Amino acid sequence: MTKAFVVGHPIAHSRSPLIHGHWLAEHGIAGTYARVDVAPDAFPDFLLTLREHGFAGGNVTIPHKEAASRLVDELTPRAEKIGAVNTVFFDTHGRLWGDNTDAPGFIAHLDRSLGADWVERMGGAALVLGAGGAARAIVVGLLERGLSRIRVANRTRARAEALVALDPERVAACDWADLPAALPGTGLLVNTTSLGMAGHGALDLDLTPLPATACVADIVYVPLETPLLAAARARGLAAVDGLGMLLHQAVPGFARWFGVHPAVTAALRERLVADIVGPKAGSKAGS
Numbered sequence: 001m002t003k004a005f006v007v008g009h010p011i012a013h014s015r016s017p018l019i020h021g022h023w024l025a026e027h028g029i030a031g032t033y034a035r036v037d038v039a040p041d042a043f044p045d046f047l048l049t050l051r052e053h054g055f056a057g058g059n060v061t062i063p064h065k066e067a068a069s070r071l072v073d074e075l076t077p078r079a080e081k082i083g084a085v086n087t088v089f090f091d092t093h094g095r096l097w098g099d100n101t102d103a104p105g106f107i108a109h110l111d112r113s114l115g116a117d118w119v120e121r122m123g124g125a126a127l128v129l130g131a132g133g134a135a136r137a138i139v140v141g142l143l144e145r146g147l148s149r150i151r152v153a154n155r156t157r158a159r160a161e162a163l164v165a166l167d168p169e170r171v172a173a174c175d176w177a178d179l180p181a182a183l184p185g186t187g188l189l190v191n192t193t194s195l196g197m198a199g200h201g202a203l204d205l206d207l208t209p210l211p212a213t214a215c216v217a218d219i220v221y222v223p224l225e226t227p228l229l230a231a232a233r234a235r236g237l238a239a240v241d242g243l244g245m246l247l248h249q250a251v252p253g254f255a256r257w258f259g260v261h262p263a264v265t266a267a268l269r270e271r272l273v274a275d276i277v278g279p280k281a282g283s284k285a286g287s
Contacts, residue, residue: 002031004257005058007046011037015272016059019250022271023262031258033058040064047071047088050096056257057089059250060098065133072098078144081166082137086249089256102134103141105249106219110145110188112248112264113240114215121213122187124148127174129203130192131159134219136166138192143167151186153179183209191218196226203228207235218242222276243272 006016012035020033036058038046043064048071050057060068068085069075073095079085085098110118124147128135131154142150143166150167153174154160160173174182183189189210195203197220205228207216216232221242232239247264255261 002029002056002258003054004031004033004056004253005036006033006061007036007038007043007058007064008061009037009039009043009063011035011061014061015246015275016061016250018272018275019247019268020254022268023254023260024258027258027260027262029258029260038064040067043067044071047096050088051090051094057087057253058257059253060086060088065100068098072096074098076100078103078140082133082140084133084137087253087256089253099252100137100140101249101252102137102245103144104252105247106138106217106245107141107145108248108251108264109244110215110217110240113244114238118188118215119146122215123185124187125185126150126188126190127179127182127186128152128163128190128192129179129205130154131156131163132192135192136163138190138219139163139166139171142188143170147188151182153182179205180209183207184211186210187214189214189216191216191220191226191228194220196220196228198222202226205231207231207237210235210237212236214238215240219245221246224273224276243269243276247272 006014017033024031065084074097076099079098079100082100087099087101089097126142126147131152150171151174152160152163153176155176164171164173194200215238217240218226218228219242220226224241229239
């Protein structure tokens with residue numbers, strides 16, 4: 001029986017077991033996927049003894065993503081660029097690899113929601129709000145997808161500047177106070193902050209200057225309809241919620257551990273939505 005996991009601290013909020021449990025049942029695989037709560041001081045020992053505990057690999061979430069990038073034997077180029085790991089697996093030589101599937105998960109959700117030509121239709125220009133780990137992963141994903149101009153806005157300018165190093169030719173920092181002036185040239189607006197999440201304040205941003213062809217994406221998925229997405233839909237703009245990123249980022253890991261490439265289906269999404277509409281704590285994609 002193949003065993004996989006999601007590790008974090010705390011971890012009870014994670015919906016990853018719902019996703020992987022659905023796929024295990026769908027494909028008739030004799031495997032398990034469990035939540036494991038590990039405090040930061042115990043995480044190195046946990047990761048270094050995965051084989052002893054019979055794990056084929058697993059997911060890593062807050063607060064262990066950056067530590068995992070330092071502890072694995074090898075990093076994929078994407079994980080090295082992002083500086084954080086959310087998926088670990090063993091190769092045929094027994095080496096533990098770290099990958100980051102948040103970037104391709106976000107892009108896969110955009111492709112599914114907007115169509116394959118969305119980059120061209122939106123002028124190849126994106127504005128990313130926030131400069132934390134999720135923002136870094138998304139900027140990497142947008143660069144890989146071929147966007148020509150990505151601006152990063154954060155209340156602390158220095159944190160936004162740190163993401164410019166990913167590709168100084170295509171990434172630029174933007175002051176938070178300059179957001180209204182940045183919106184007219186934005187094809188894709190992405191919120192990676194916790195603003196709009198259940199229990200947090202709303203993102204106070206007037207979307208009026210956005211072009212009529214723009215799309216607004218929010219990686220928050222509790223609630224599914226954040227105030228930002230509601231405002232986008234009220235303006236007639238395309239709006240993409242955070243749940244699809246959570247679903248699509250799970251695909252590569254499942255394929256690595258269980259040997260089957262699963263599909264993100266309407267039935268799976270409905271299962272997650274049914275869980276989310278209950279009295280749950282707020283979440284962002286990737287956990």
